[in-house]
Amino acid sequence: MTFMDMNKQPSCSTFFSAVIVAVTMLASATVAAESTRESMRLVYAALSELLPAAFNESSFESESSTERLASALEVLENSAEALVEHVGESPTEVSAEFMGLARSFENNVALLRQSFDYHRYNEFNYLLLDLTHNCVSCHSRLPADSGPPFATDLVEQVDDEFYTDVDRAQLLFAIRRFDEALSTLESIIRDLDIEPIELELDGVLFDYLANGITVTRDVERIQKTLADLKERNDLPYYMSRYAGLWSEHLDALQADLIEVPNLSKARDLFRQSLNLSPIPSSQVRMVYDLVVSAMLRRLLEQQTLQGVDLAEVYWMLGVISIRTVNPRPGVPHTELLLESAIRAAPGSEYARLAYALLEEYNRVSFAGIPTAELPEPVLNLHELAKLAGVSK
Numbered sequence: 001m002t003f004m005d006m007n008k009q010p011s012c013s014t015f016f017s018a019v020i021v022a023v024t025m026l027a028s029a030t031v032a033a034e035s036t037r038e039s040m041r042l043v044y045a046a047l048s049e050l051l052p053a054a055f056n057e058s059s060f061e062s063e064s065s066t067e068r069l070a071s072a073l074e075v076l077e078n079s080a081e082a083l084v085e086h087v088g089e090s091p092t093e094v095s096a097e098f099m100g101l102a103r104s105f106e107n108n109v110a111l112l113r114q115s116f117d118y119h120r121y122n123e124f125n126y127l128l129l130d131l132t133h134n135c136v137s138c139h140s141r142l143p144a145d146s147g148p149p150f151a152t153d154l155v156e157q158v159d160d161e162f163y164t165d166v167d168r169a170q171l172l173f174a175i176r177r178f179d180e181a182l183s184t185l186e187s188i189i190r191d192l193d194i195e196p197i198e199l200e201l202d203g204v205l206f207d208y209l210a211n212g213i214t215v216t217r218d219v220e221r222i223q224k225t226l227a228d229l230k231e232r233n234d235l236p237y238y239m240s241r242y243a244g245l246w247s248e249h250l251d252a253l254q255a256d257l258i259e260v261p262n263l264s265k266a267r268d269l270f271r272q273s274l275n276l277s278p279i280p281s282s283q284v285r286m287v288y289d290l291v292v293s294a295m296l297r298r299l300l301e302q303q304t305l306q307g308v309d310l311a312e313v314y315w316m317l318g319v320i321s322i323r324t325v326n327p328r329p330g331v332p333h334t335e336l337l338l339e340s341a342i343r344a345a346p347g348s349e350y351a352r353l354a355y356a357l358l359e360e361y362n363r364v365s366f367a368g369i370p371t372a373e374l375p376e377p378v379l380n381l382h383e384l385a386k387l388a389g390v391s392k
C-alpha cells in the first residue's frame with residue numbers, strides 16, 4: 001500500500017487532525033504540563049505520518065505531502081521538547097537518566113529535521129528508523145502489560161516495506177506492542193533459513209531476552225524459545241551451550257524477577273555473574289545480567305534509594321550495559337547511566353569510578369571502535385568531571 005492510498009483512508013485523516021490539534025495544543029502555554037503519556041500519543045500520531053513517507057520516495061518528494069510531513073515533524077519536535085521540560089520540572093537524581101534519554105531523543109529529532117529540510121531522502125529514511133531506538137531505550141526499562149489500544153495500525157500500514165523482520169520487531173517494541181514484537185523475534189529464532197550467527201549479530205537473542213526478562217517477564221515463554229533454539233540442528237556448539245546455560249540460569253533466578261527487589265541480593269548476583277566466565281565479554285552472563293538489571297530497575301522505580309546506594313545502582317546498570325548490551329546506534333544509554341551515577345552522589349567513589357568508565361568508554365568503546373563525541377546538550381563531560389571531583 002502506498003502513502004497516497006492511505007491518505008484516502010479515514011483513519012489517516014483522523015491522525016492528521018490529531019496532528020493539527022497537537023500543534024495547536026503544544027503551541028499553548030500548557031506545554032510543560034503535558035504528561036508523558038499525552039506526549040507519547042502525539043509522538044505516535046506524528047510517527048504514523050512520517051513512517052509511510054520514509055518508505056516511499058515519491059511521496060517524500062511530493063509537494064502535497066511536504067506540508068503534512070513538516071507539521072508531523074513539528075509535533076515530534078514539540079513533544080520531545082515537552083518531554084524534556086516535563087522531566088526538567090523535577091530534576092531529582094532518579095530522573096537524571098530519563099532526562100538524558102529525553103535529550104537524546106530531542107537531539108535525534110533535530111537531526112531528522114535537518115535531513116528533511118535538505119531533502120535527503122535516504123538519510124531521512126535511515127534516521128527515522130533509527131529514532132525507534134530512542135523509543136525502545138525508554139520503553140524497555142520496566143515491566144509492562146499489553147500495549148496501548150490506540151497504537152494498532154502503524155505496523156500493518158508499512159508491513160510490506162520493512163527491510164527485515166528485525167526492523168519490524170523494533171517498531172513493535174517502539175510502540176509498546178511487546179507481545180507481538182516477541183512473537184516476531186520468536187519466528188526469526190525458529191527460522192532455519194536464518195543463519196544462527198545472524199541471531200547474534202542482529203541482536204535478536206539479546207533483544208528477545210532483554211524484553212522478555214525485563215518487560216513481559218513470561219519465563220515459561222522464554223524457556224520454550226530457548227528450548228526451540230537449542231533444538232536447531234544447525235546451531236554451533238557454543239550457541240547451544242549458551243542456550244542450555246541461559247535456560248538453567250533463568251530457572252534459578254526466576255523468583256528474583258517477581259519478588260520485591262532487594263539491593264544486597266542484586267549486588268550478590270552482579271558479582272556471581274562476573275564469576276560465570278573468565279572471558280570479559282562472554283555472553284554466558286546474559287541472563288544473570290538481565291535479571292540483575294531488571295531488579296535494579298524496579299528498585300529505582302520505588303524511589304527509595306539515595307546517595308551512594310543510588311550511585312552504585314546506576315554504576316552497576318552502566319557496567320551491565322557495557323558487558324551485555326546490543327548498543328543502539330544514536331542512543332548513548334550507557335553514558336547516561338554513568339552520568340546518573342555521578343549525579344546521584346557527587347564526589348563519591350562510585351562517582352569517580354563512573355566518571356573514569358564514562359571517559360574511557362566515550363573515547364573508545366570497548367569493542368575497540370572509536371566512538372563519536374557526544375553533543376554537549378546530551379552529555380557535558382566537563383560538568384561531570386567537576387561533579388565527580390576529578391577535574392584538574
Ligand code: HEC
Pocket residue numbers: 036037038040041043044047083098101102105131132134135136138139144148151174175176
Ligand atoms: C524519554 C523516554 C521516552 C522516549 C524517547 C519515548 N517514550 Fe514513549 N513512553 C515513555 C514512557 C515513560 C511511557 C509511559 C509508559 C508507562 O506508562 O509504563 C511511554 C508510553 C508510550 C506509549 C503508550 C502511551 C499510552 O497512552 O499508553 C506509546 C504509544 C509510546 N510511548 C510511543 C513512543 C514512540 C513511538 C516513541 C519514539 C518515536 C517514544 N514513545 C519515545 C517514554 C518514552
